[in-house]
Amino acid sequence: MIGAGTNAEGAAAEGSNPNAAPSTSKLTIEREKKRIAIRSANLQVWQDGPKALKGPLDSNMKKNTAFIKRIRQTLGAETKDQLIKDATSLNLDKYIEEIVQAIPEGLSKCNTSKDCIAAAESLGSLHARFATSLFAQPLSTMLASQLVMPSRVTLQAMSADQREKEEQTRVQKQRIMFKAAAELAITELIRQEKGKSKADPQDDPEYPGQEWLFTMLKDLLVNDREHSNVPILISLLKSLGSTLIGSQNGQDNVTEMMSKVNLAESDSVVKNETQAKFRKLFETYFSTLGKRIVKEHSRLQEQDKRNHEAYIRSGEIFEDRQQNYEKMAKTFERMHEWGKTLSDLLGVPLPPLSTDAKSVPSNSLAVNLDSRSTLVERDDGEFVSGKSKWEDEETRRFYEELVDLQEMVPPALLQQGQPKAKTGDGKAEADPQNANGKDGEKSAVASPQLNAKSIQDDKDAEKSKGFEENVAEGLAAGPAAQLNAFLASLTEMSNRTMIDSAAVDFAFLNNKIARKRLVKQVLAIPRNRSDLIPYYARLVATLNKYMPDVGAGVIEGLDEEFRFLQRKKNVDMAETRAKNTRFLGELVKFEVTPIITIFHAFKVCLDDFNGPNIENIATLLETCGRYLLRNEETSERMRSSLELLRRKKAAQNLDARQLVLLDNAYYQCNPPEREAVATKKRTPMESYINHLIYDVLARRKEDRVLKQLRKMNWKDEVTLETLHNVFTRSWRIKFSNLHLLAVVLYDLQTYHFDFVVHVIDTVCEQIRVGMETNIFKDNQRRVATIKYLGELYNYRLINTDIVFEQLWSLASFGHPQGRPLPGQISPIDAPDDYFRIRLVCTLLDVCGMCFDRGELRERLDDYLLMFNIYILSKEQPLPMDIDFMLSDTMDTLRPDFVLKRNFEEAAVAVDAMLQRQQAAAAAAAAEEAQPANVAGKADAVAGEVDEDEDDVSSVSSSSSEESEEDAPRHVSKDDASTDSESSSDEDGFEDEEQAEEDAEANAHVRRERSAIDEEAEDEFERELAKMMAESNTAQGSNSNNKRGLFDIGIPFIKRTAANQNADNPSTAASRPAGSPEIIAQDGIAPEQHMRFSLLSKRGNKQHTQDVHVPIDAALAVHSRAAEQKQLAERQQLKKLVLGMETREQAEDRSTLEASLAKKGFRVRQQQQQGRE
Structure with missing residues (x-):
């Protein structure tokens, strides 16, 4: 693109209208002329210093404050004239520091190229007034501090969400700041200090401002692993692309356009050599982005393939897998869009995205259902049987799947660790990648313009070559403090992710001195930290691919240490020997240790087969013996060494410890042949039920699991047994999900009551069997079972008696007479x-x-x-x-x-x-x-009424208890929200189907209950008819002694009640009906006995008899306690009712007062009239 702006004028330049090209070129030339003029003025100030202004200056504080405020608001084109005028008329000497601090905020408002050039003009007027040490240099330092990336330590201390939000904010801010700072840099208002140019350290550059910009961009792009700074580069290239990197796609660059208007090349803003530097830096960064795009595309295809296979296998794609795929797709799309934009701006093609023919697209149905996973075959046939080099799949990934630094680090940083190709004919050195034989393709970072102009002159070619080497060194150079911190943190790298991150970190610090220090640090691993050896070996193996001297240095150091330890066999250095041999063995599995070196160590130890060498052989066999024995290249040689070891062990008289040590190492290296563990074959229905209970069952998914279970064939014996197993083997489900299993079982009792009863019986039986056997290995199962029983009680599947029965049995079962005793x-x-x-x-x-x-x-x-x-x-x-x-x-x-x-x-x-x-x-x-009916001297009718009321209350209480039995005792808030959320996820059709099924189940339950009620009613009618027949017979034989209806069951109560009413009506009315009476007659003290009435029947006659019970007897105590309890309940109920009425009156009064107060009335105490 030729246009340099992103405003309306720049947009016109980027359009497809060919008539807009002349006007855009003219606009670009005018801007270049303006930049050259501003740069000349700034260079004059840097050289001669500021010029003194003529005439008096205004020191009004209000105007000076307004000037600083205007700078903070914006430095755009709309305020340029006023700022230039104020800069030459106000006395700003006392406010220089405040002005410098306000400039970055004003630059952050300059979104367009027009605003950036206007800011350069405005700040140029201030630059002409003040000394560079007071204005330009502090401004350069401040802008440099705001344009760097945050430290990795700060980012690692944040959470993932905070880090992502912080990065987005930083990129958005720096995207605007870099455009404005670039304008100031190329116009030489801000610059790098003399003698500190990293690109040309021998002499000061002609334009230090451009060197400052190059340094800032290099530091920003080189340290960007995640390519989060791509939007900054895109925005800069859209604004100043033609100025910084020259022509692209055959278009005329700014220098050529300037030559057309009779301006010399020396007067151009950015020279060709500097443009080549910027282009090489940008293209290097673009190459890493291209590799990242290819890698993300490959990962996305693999994930799509795995998702498709999972969908065919299980009929659905799990939520976590789908979220991972969407996240990867979003990342790839963002990276791909950035790559296409940078490709257009740089004129470099984007790497092609390969299409894997083996991968299955997500919308394809061409799947081989008979195929088996290679991982499953390997697990069954190799890992378990011992035929593989690795113990399991995770171990294989640790030793074989290493991080490729070329995908995460710019190639210029990795070239320093690779040997350069030697040339004897005086030609230019070959590309480092071509020297290693990796590939013969042309480097993507070569600049067409640079090659076209540098080949003509040998001097220019040598200068360009030296520049490229300096850039590579600059990309890899790092402060010594960072290297020291990195080496000090190696002992904390105790997992695979951390050590891979450490390898990438070291690649950014790569140079010869750093590699030597790393080798020394790795060899100095503490003797008691043998757990770090596999991770150190992985670090060396990761770096060895691009830095061979690291692996060679570590192997050389370990070999020298091994020879030294062989000379010191009589010295007790067991930990050092174990560390040395294990390190060698770990590097063998990473294919870093040469085969000749490790077999030389075996030979030395076997030749001198005694003392510490026996332990060395055991360590080597445990570490890399399996790998060497099952590797095709070393299998025969390793078998010979093992055979020699077996013979030497049999020939010598070794102690028991050494024999056990060698036997364990031998069988760990070469385990006996055995078949793979047979996997239990399950039917598809059994596998699906296990999947529902063990995998799917979670919060917000209980209803879904319940619906699937209800769709099963409950009449099938195999299915019913499988369901019974999953509901009774509570130890197989997650401990935190046991309550969910109880929830599903509670919901099933409406439809399959017998099944639920069977499950509860089995759970209780499991607890009893656990107490009878008391096997230690079943303790975890017993804990899960007892917790499951408690959850069943919480959801009212069992009653309280069962829980207390289990509690009492836990405290008494197995002890004589159920009484545990000490000893x-x-x-x-x-x-x-x-x-x-x-x-x-x-x-x-x-x-x-x-x-x-x-x-x-x-x-x-x-x-x-x-x-x-x-x-x-x-x-x-x-x-x-x-x-x-x-x-x-x-x-x-x-x-x-x-x-x-x-x-x-x-x-x-x-x-x-x-x-x-x-x-x-x-x-x-x-x-x-x-x-007998327990009664006192109370009114008979009142007593019967009270009894009726008690019956009614008991019936209502029992019915309320039954209604409470239908619901769980306590359901958590999560479970409650779960029901509402899960039910809202179902569609209308499923709701109708659920309603129909529920209606059928309820109708079935009602029919069963109605049948039971009919049988009970028939039985009641038969008993009633029998009783009426007996009653009629008794009435016929005793027609002269007819009694009233109320005299049949309680003759004594009515007689005594009548006597009591006749003697003392007030006492009879005050005593509760049916209460026992403390008597004082026949010489018995009133405080010692209570009188009860005993109702008996002889034939068809009923008789009553007084029974005097001692007051301290259980029957008397119980009766009095019941009477007092009923009285207390009545008093409490009365108190609650009165209190409720009082509170309601108070609430009504307060409500009335509040409503009147809102209308402007005030209510006085004991007065209902208000006054406005």
């Missing part, structure tokens, strides 16, 4: 076995919060007393992990409950608890054995 040995629960405590804590952590009130709280408190006995029966003190787990559980459930540390105290508390339970059980049994 008592149980075959299935030893005193030093604390695993049952862990199971109890796990179960209580899951569902213990449900036992926090009422009868359940009392039951849990009673159990904790027994659990305390069980804990004290174990050996004390408890292990730390068990003690902490127990403390956490108790703090959550019963913060006030203190576990007793003395067994006698705990035993007394348990005995009291057991006696209390026995008394309560006896009282309950007595009530069941005595079918």
Whole structure:
């Protein structure tokens, strides 16, 4: 492109209208003339200094402040005239620092080339007024600090999202700043200090400003691994491309256009040599971008192929795989667009994107369904059977899949580590890549213009050649501080990703001295850090491809150390010997150590087969023996060495330690032949069910799994058994997803109730079998099972009795009479076995919060007393992990409950608890054995009404309990949101299908319940008819003694009630119906007995008899406690009702006052009238 701007004029130049070309060329020439004029004025200031202004200057603070503010706002074309006028009329000597600090902000508003040139003119007027040490040099330093990339340490400390956002902000800001700074640099307003030019260090350049720009661009592009600075380069080339890099695609460059208007080449803005430097730098960066595009395209094709295979295999593409593919596609599209734009601007073709014929496009259906994965075949046939060089696939990737530095580092940085081709005929040296025999293609960084003009003159060619070498050295040079920091951080590189990143970092610091220091640092690995040896070997192997002297230096150092250790056989240096031999073995697997070197080490150790050499042989066999034995090139030689080792071992009298050491190393190197582990063959339906439960089941996907399970053939025995297995083997699912398995089982009970019951029985049986066998290897399964049982209780699949039954069995099963005692040995629960405590804590952590009130709280408190006995029966003190787990559980459930540390105290508390339970059980049994109605001297009708009310309340409470049984006890917020979110994802058709299925299931349940109700109703009618027949018979025989309806069941109550009402009506009315009475007659003290009425029947006659029960008997205590409890409940209910009414009145009053206050009225206390 010829145009230099991105504004409307530049857009016209870039258009396809041929008539716009003359006007664009004219505009470009005018801008070049203006730049030359500005540069001449700035060079004059740099040479002669500023000129003194004539006349007085205005020192008004308001105007000076307005001037600085105007600079901050913009330095564009609209403010140029005013800024130039103020710069020559205001006294700005006191504000130079503020002006310099405000200029970068003003430059960030210059978006177009017109604004950038105007900024250069405005700042040129300030440059002419002030000394360069006060204005130009501080401005150069400030702009340089804002145009560099942030340090890698700062970026690595950020998260991925923060790093991406920070990079986007930086690129957006620097994209504008670089255009403005480039205008200032080529007009020589800002420049590099004398003697500090990296491109030509021997003499100062003619135009230091252009050298400053070249240095800034080089530092920006060379350190850009991720190619995030491509938008900056594109924006700069669109604005100043023809000025910085000359012609492209046969178009006339600015120099040629300037010559057409009778201007000399020396007067052009940028000379040809400088343009060649910029072009080489840009094309080098473009070549790395092209390789990145090719690599991203290849990765995208591979991912597309894997996604397609996964879709054919499982019928869907998982969310993480799809997101990864979309991310890769987005990255490739962005890089490809940048590459095409740079290709047009530089005139260099973009590398072609290869199409892999083997890859399957995402929209293709040509898939061989009979083919098998090569990885699966390798896993079955090689890795498991021992035929492969590697133990597994991950090991193979570690040693074979190395980072290619050429894809991430500019080639100029890698050429220094490669040997140069020697020439004897005086011709120019060959390209380093061609010297290595890699490929014979022409280098992409060659400049057509540079070659065309430099071949004519040998002097120019030598100068250009020296410049290229300087550029390469400049690209690879780095501060010594960075190298020191890099070498110091090597000991922290303890994984594959970090060591690969370290290899790339060193490539940017590559030079001869750095490579020597790296070799020395690698050889000085600490003796006790043998874990770093594989990663150091990977680093050496990665660098060895482009820096052969690194691998050669490490091998030479290790070989010298090995020879030294052989001479010091009597010195105890076991760690150093192990480090040396293992390092050699690791480099063998990376194909860095020559084969002759490693077999020489084997031969030396076998020739002197004693002492430390036995350990050396064992280390070599463990490290690289398998690789050498299964490598085709070294297999025969390695077998011979192993045979020689076997003979020497048999011939010498070695101690047991050395024999075991050699045997382990031998079998690790050459394991015995064995078949691959047979994989269980599963039916497609079984595999799909396992996939649903173990892979798909997660939050927000329970409904989806439930629908798929309901579509199964539940009448098929094989399918039903598979479902039963996945729902009962809770240890195979993720521990955090056990509640989801309980959720699905809860939803299935509506449709398959028998199946759910069978699952619950199996889970309880698994817990019992675990206690009976107590096998250590099943402990993890037992923990998962007990947690699963707690989740079943949380979702109301089991009742409280089952939970407490399991808790009590965990504390008593296997002990004589169910009482654990200290020192008592149980075959299935030893005193030093604390695993049952862990199971109890796990179960209580899951569902213990449900036992926090009422009868359940009392039951849990009673159990904790027994659990305390069980804990004290174990050996004390408890292990730390068990003690902490127990403390956490108790703090959550019963913060006030203190576990007793003395067994006698705990035993007394348990005995009291057991006696209390026995008394309560006896009282309950007595009530069941005595079918008498417990009554006092209360009104009969009132008593019957109260009984009816109690019946109604009991029915309502039972119905409410049943309704509560239908819903889970506690459902987390995530589960609640899960249901709403998952249900919203289904389409209308699935909702209709679900509704139909639910309607059918509900109708089936109603039919079953109606059948049960009909049978119960028929039974009730038969019993009622029988009872009526007996009643009629009794009435016929006793027609003279007819009684009222209410006298049939409770004759004593009515008689006593009538007497009571006659004697003391107020007392009868105040006593609750059915309450026992403390009597004082027949010589019995009123405080010692209670009178109950016993109803009996002889034939068809009913008789009542008074029974005097001692006041401290269980029946009397229970009756009085029940009466007091009912009274307390009535009082509490009355209090709540009254309190609710009071609160409602207060709320109504406050609402009224608030509404009146909004209207401007104020309500006084005890007065309802307001005043405006």
